[in-house]
Amino acid sequence: MRNVYLDYSATTPVKEEVLKEMIPYFTEKFGNPSSLYDKGLESKDAVTHAREQVADLINAKPSEVYFTAGGTESDNWALFGTAEKLKSKGNHIITTKIEHHAILHSCAYLEKEGYEVTYLDIDKDGRISLKQLEEAITDKTILISIMLVNNEIGTVQPIKEAAAIAKKHGVLFHTDAVQGLGNVDIDVKDMGVDMMSMSSHKIYGPKGSGALYIRKGVVIDNYLHGGAQENRRRAGTENLTGIVGFGKAAELAKANFKGHVEHCSSLRNYLKDRIISEIPDTYVNGTMENRHPGNLNITFKYIEGESILLLLNQFGISVSTGSACSSTSLEPSHVLTALGVPVEMIHGTVRFTVGDFTTKEDIDYVVDNLKKIVARLREISSVNSKKGW
Amino acid sequence: MALYNDIVMDHFLNPKNVGEIDNPDGTGIYGSPVCGDMMQIQIKVEGETITDAKFKTFGCGSAIASSSMATSMIIGKTIEEALEITNKQIIDELGGLPPVKVHCSVLADKAIKNAIYDYAQKNNKYYKALEGYDPEADEDDEHGEVEE
Numbered sequence A: 001m002r003n004v005y006l007d008y009s010a011t012t013p014v015k016e017e018v019l020k021e022m023i024p025y026f027t028e029k030f031g032n033p034s035s036l037y038d039k040g041l042e043s044k045d046a047v048t049h050a051r052e053q054v055a056d057l058i059n060a061k062p063s064e065v066y067f068t069a070g071g072t073e074s075d076n077w078a079l080f081g082t083a084e085k086l087k088s089k090g091n092h093i094i095t096t097k098i099e100h101h102a103i104l105h106s107c108a109y110l111e112k113e114g115y116e117v118t119y120l121d122i123d124k125d126g127r128i129s130l131k132q133l134e135e136a137i138t139d140k141t142i143l144i145s146i147m148l149v150n151n152e153i154g155t156v157q158p159i160k161e162a163a164a165i166a167k168k169h170g171v172l173f174h175t176d177a178v179q180g181l182g183n184v185d186i187d188v189k190d191m192g193v194d195m196m197s198m199s200s201h202k203i204y205g206p207k208g209s210g211a212l213y214i215r216k217g218v219v220i221d222n223y224l225h226g227g228a229q230e231n232r233r234r235a236g237t238e239n240l241t242g243i244v245g246f247g248k249a250a251e252l253a254k255a256n257f258k259g260h261v262e263h264c265s266s267l268r269n270y271l272k273d274r275i276i277s278e279i280p281d282t283y284v285n286g287t288m289e290n291r292h293p294g295n296l297n298i299t300f301k302y303i304e305g306e307s308i309l310l311l312l313n314q315f316g317i318s319v320s321t322g323s324a325c326s327s328t329s330l331e332p333s334h335v336l337t338a339l340g341v342p343v344e345m346i347h348g349t350v351r352f353t354v355g356d357f358t359t360k361e362d363i364d365y366v367v368d369n370l371k372k373i374v375a376r377l378r379e380i381s382s383v384n385s386k387k388g389w
Numbered sequence B: 001m002a003l004y005n006d007i008v009m010d011h012f013l014n015p016k017n018v019g020e021i022d023n024p025d026g027t028g029i030y031g032s033p034v035c036g037d038m039m040q041i042q043i044k045v046e047g048e049t050i051t052d053a054k055f056k057t058f059g060c061g062s063a064i065a066s067s068s069m070a071t072s073m074i075i076g077k078t079i080e081e082a083l084e085i086t087n088k089q090i091i092d093e094l095g096g097l098p099p100v101k102v103h104c105s106v107l108a109d110k111a112i113k114n115a116i117y118d119y120a121q122k123n124n125k126y127y128k129a130l131e132g133y134d135p136e137a138d139e140d141d142e143h144g145e146v147e148e
């Protein structure tokens, strides 16, 4: 059976070139980067090199890149580190309703600790209002955290403009760029952000590896306490292979950026055009303008997403869904809810994300099977266009 | 490990009794208050025996499998026997459901009871098991513990 992976926003395979770089650091080059003999220095050099590769991708100085265990840790560090550091200044944080749970659940925790959090709305296109952002700022605001690219609907937020507003009011600005890295232009200097979260496994690097960019001069509390690694700001023996792999993946992301974006967006658009024209009662969620090049989020009316996912899986096709039925909490996607999509429509949403290894034949295979699957589930469904909901 | 066991997958992939009955003797519709899905079950009754049952379901894999199993279980049973079926029995026949999916079997159980209730109302029949029965009641206390 054919295998078609269309969930590149969930994670990506490690590229051969990346794996090749990593392998020696498991075996012969295993030294601890903190050790003073050659075997340690060799590892330290590898970490230094990877830091340059990541810095290069985002136009930062290498000294502004701190390696972490991934996007989640970077988000947690930015939030808790800032909250703790600036608690004498204020207790108010501004974020959005559509952040990843790494931000939302950290904010919920901070609320229990007495912090106040404002969650910005998004409009029908999936974007925040800069006016609402500016109006939300008070003299107690210590941090604004707005994601660069949303993981479900792929919409890109106006980070440069939002960061300028933060700066005007003297508030620190963090962005979760986990989905944006390698997929949209990122220049931390031009964007004017103070902190930015990144993750390796979304850009064809290994899992459990990532980084937090902290602009020179920005001081937040540490989150992990222990040894003197990462310039005394993030303790713990370095995830050497993870860091080397992340560095190589970042280098490739920079070198292939244009080709990657063109490849993904043309296949994504082809997938969208075929679905919309060949399957009735289907809708795109979020605007197609200024969107993650590989992301497509579609509602198939009158049917439920987990059923679609399971049937696609029978054909070797991997996708994800925002349906309530597929989440452990039985809550519909908070992103689609914020977008104003009615619950019964959220039920039938599927997220497709294409990536570097997707081919046109893959897309044809998916659409051909999808047509049959949707027709079949609509036959089984108790709701339809004639009966209504 | 797969989300569902083989029996559930089989009833999901090859559901039995999909569709609608012409001139049904009873129609039951029930929506799940937990996740917002909907199921319709129709029955044909001869004497006191359910001779046919069909379903239409807007819901997850486990809701479709539960509908298929539940309709299969009531065909050939008397009304009294069908009324005794619990969602627990539907789950057992399916070889188990993940805890978070238990309420999908409640959906099937309620849709059956509602179809019989409709039949009883239309035909002025009395069944002890339906005494005080509320077709709209939100029965979601069967909902399993959720582990994150």
Ligand SMILES: Cc1ncc(COP(=O)(O)O)c(C=O)c1O
Binding pocket: A009, A010, A069, A070, A071, A072, A073, A075, A100, A102, A147, A149, A150, A151, A176, A178, A179, A199, A200, A201, A208, A209, A210
């Ligand atoms: C927007 C966003 N932030 C954070 C994360 C978490 O990253 P990680 O899996 O590296 O912890 C993800 C990954 O799912 C994400 O999409």
Ligand code: FES
Binding pocket: A324, A325, A326, B032, B035, B036, B037, B058, B059, B060, B061, B062, B063, B101, B103, B104
């Ligand atoms: S019908 Fe929604 S979880 Fe089963």
